[in-house]
Amino acid sequence: MMSPDETYSNKLDAVFNETARAWVWPNESWDKDMDHDGRVMEMLSEHNLQGLFQGYVLTGRHAVFASYEAFIK
DSSP: EEESSOOOTTGGGGGGGGGEEESSSSSOOTTTTTTOOOOOOOSOOHHHHHHHHHHHHHHHHHBBBOOGGGOOO
């Protein structure tokens, strides 16, 4: 799942029952829902995230792009 906004504010936090956010830096005690094997990508740049999404889908895999309707054009 790829989200240009925080997953919690989009009310999609149930996804964290199955996976976590993708995170490559060391985890700190205050980090929430972050893991090296996470499958949720959050990035505030919708343009960058859309490019990552398209490349991911072109490899034959499936993904979900969660965003507000006003931002998707």
